[in-house]
Amino acid sequence: MTRGWLYRPSGVxxxxxxxxxxxxGIWQAYASGLNRALLAPPSEVAQALWEEAVTVGNIWPALGxxxxxxxxxxxxxxxxxxPLGIAMGRARTLEYVIDPYVSFLYALPHVALVPLMVxxxxxNLQFRLAYVFVSAVFxxxxxxxxxxxxVDQELLDAGRAFCASERQVLRTIVxxxxxxYIFAGGRQALSSAWVGVVVSEILAALTGVGRLIVTYGxxxxxxxxxxPIVVIMGIAVAIQSLTAKLQGRxxxxxxxxxx
Amino acid sequence: xxxxxxxxxxxxxxxxxxxxxxxxxxxxxxxxIVWEIAGRKFPESASYPSAIFxxxxxxxxxxxxxxxRDTLASFALGFGxxxxxxxxxxxxMARSRLVDLVLNPYVYALYATPRLALIPVMIIWLGVDFxxxxxxxxxxxxxxxxxxxxxGAKEVDRDLLDVGDAFAATSFQKxxxxxxxxxxxxxxxxxxxGMGRALIGTIVAEIEAAxxxxxxxxxxxxxxxxxxxxxxxxxxxxxxxxxxxxIIRELELRSVMPWLRKRSTPLVEQGA
Numbered sequence: 001m002t003r004g005w006l007y008r009p010s011g012v013x014x015x016x017x018x019x020x021x022x023x024x025g026i027w028q029a030y031a032s033g034l035n036r037a038l039l040a041p042p043s044e045v046a047q048a049l050w051e052e053a054v055t056v057g058n059i060w061p062a063l064g065x066x067x068x069x070x071x072x073x074x075x076x077x078x079x080x081x082x083p084l085g086i087a088m089g090r091a092r093t094l095e096y097v098i099d100p101y102v103s104f105l106y107a108l109p110h111v112a113l114v115p116l117m118v119x120x121x122x123x124n125l126q127f128r129l130a131y132v133f134v135s136a137v138f139x140x141x142x143x144x145x146x147x148x149x150x151v152d153q154e155l156l157d158a159g160r161a162f163c164a165s166e167r168q169v170l171r172t173i174v175x176x177x178x179x180x181y182i183f184a185g186g187r188q189a190l191s192s193a194w195v196g197v198v199v200s201e202i203l204a205a206l207t208g209v210g211r212l213i214v215t216y217g218x219x220x221x222x223x224x225x226x227x228p229i230v231v232i233m234g235i236a237v238a239i240q241s242l243t244a245k246l247q248g249r250x251x252x253x254x255x256x257x258x259x
Numbered sequence: 260x261x262x263x264x265x266x267x268x269x270x271x272x273x274x275x276x277x278x279x280x281x282x283x284x285x286x287x288x289x290x291x292i293v294w295e296i297a298g299r300k301f302p303e304s305a306s307y308p309s310a311i312f313x314x315x316x317x318x319x320x321x322x323x324x325x326x327x328r329d330t331l332a333s334f335a336l337g338f339g340x341x342x343x344x345x346x347x348x349x350x351x352m353a354r355s356r357l358v359d360l361v362l363n364p365y366v367y368a369l370y371a372t373p374r375l376a377l378i379p380v381m382i383i384w385l386g387v388d389f390x391x392x393x394x395x396x397x398x399x400x401x402x403x404x405x406x407x408x409x410x411g412a413k414e415v416d417r418d419l420l421d422v423g424d425a426f427a428a429t430s431f432q433k434x435x436x437x438x439x440x441x442x443x444x445x446x447x448x449x450x451x452x453g454m455g456r457a458l459i460g461t462i463v464a465e466i467e468a469a470x471x472x473x474x475x476x477x478x479x480x481x482x483x484x485x486x487x488x489x490x491x492x493x494x495x496x497x498x499x500x501x502x503x504x505x506i507i508r509e510l511e512l513r514s515v516m517p518w519l520r521k522r523s524t525p526l527v528e529q530g531a
Contacts, residue, residue, distance in 0.1 A: 115481030
């Protein structure tokens with residue numbers, strides 16, 4: 001099969017731009033016939049974006065709050081998840097005892113815990129942090145554990161043959177070979193943490209970008225409502241692609257295929 | 260203690276005590292007892308196992324079972340659509356360069372987005388009832404299926420396709436006997452991930468719009484500060500999710516070519 005014009009950059013960009021133009025055109029034409037409460041046309045969304053970002057600037061404090069929750073919740077889950085994963089990967093007994101609960105909580109749709117957590121933590125930062133923690137900690141634990149268990153047995157035997165202490169084994173054998181897994185877990189954890197931030201804000205918070213969507217939605221201001229949605233999407237895409245780049249740089253030998 | 264000591268054979272009693280099933284049962288029992296004692300002291304904060312069992316026994320037929328029936332109905336319809344449409348779109352994207360170029364950026368953007376951010380918009384479009392729940396399930400479940408099918412169908416061995424060409428196979432024949440079997444493990448991975456997300460989607464839609472189903476049941480219990488009643492659906496949901504994962508895994512083992520099994524099962528992934 002010869003590779004036609006669709007494989008050349010010019011062709012690729014022609015198709016992309018045409019698609020975008022067609023999408024926006026159809027959206028504009030379709031939305032102008034509709035009630036504003038149902039769907040705002042792209043021109044009004046752009047205007048709302050300008051308003052939110054520049055003239056009024058509603059989005060910045062909300063975004064700042066959300067990002068703060070993201071960073072602290074993610075940091076907390078890595079601080080707990082990675083050591084716990086290492087411990088579970090190294091100590092059989094601990095794994096047998098904890099593993100069923102980790103699996104159960106990981107399989108459980110986390111949203112199911114929202115009503116319970118609201119009762120425990122209220123509607124404050126604590127609740128959001130706890131929810132982000134629950135969303136992000138399990139990918140960190142599970143990937144770390146898998147990485148630690150996948151360490152080359154021959155290296156471990158060599159360490160043992162030289163009477164390495166557990167600490168030496170951990171530092172020089174286990175951690176270096178588990179790094180790609182821990183990093184992969186961290187990527188997933190960061191993505192899940194962002195989802196956690198948005199969900200907790202939509203369901204039970206008084207601040208943040210998630211809340212902004214709900215507020216505008218309740219007022220049927222669909223143009224303004226799409227602004228935080230676009231921002232949330234942008235951050236999600238940025239997290240995915242930036243961490244993929246970083247992963248490629250840190251662990252070059254491990255090709256990143258998936259996204 | 261040197262690492263060598265770990266290799267010495269343990270006395271039989273210790274070995275039995277440290278075997279996985281015994282350890283699990285023992286630790287489970289300890290946890291249940293501690294929870295029971297602590298829960299009875301502070302019943303308003305976390306209830307306790309015997310109260311949860313009692314609540315499950317009392318309300319199962321009257322509230323819990325109908326709620327799960329509502330939830331599963333919208334989940335089954337929405338997730339069925341996600342699997343069918345998702346596989347189809349994924350295959351189209353992998354086999355047609357034009358479709359790939361057109362859809363790729365949007366699919367990946369939506370795949371990465373917390374889809375729950377879309378729920379407020381969807382409430383405006385679809386109302387708060389069955390339609391909303393099915394819509395949210397589709398939006399949550401379809402993208403993992405599309406993305407994994409697409410990646411799997413792209414990974415197909417070039418040589419096999421060349422053999423197909425050499426024997427003048429039609430596009431449909433190549434799709435049916437080469438592309439789909441090779442992509443099947445990926446499709447299953449997508450279905451597994453999509454299942455988790457779709458289940459989350461159903462529950463969130465129900466908590467948000469609260470007209471029916473498990474989410475509404477949970478919200479009602481929470482509003483009444485009925486901790487035991489709240490924990491019953493939470494525990495059942497966890498078990499349901501584990502059971503569905505097992506079923507998908509079982510189907511996968513039955514339908515995937517033996518030499519493709521287990522290869523490239525991606526690390527577990529879940530998100531809302």
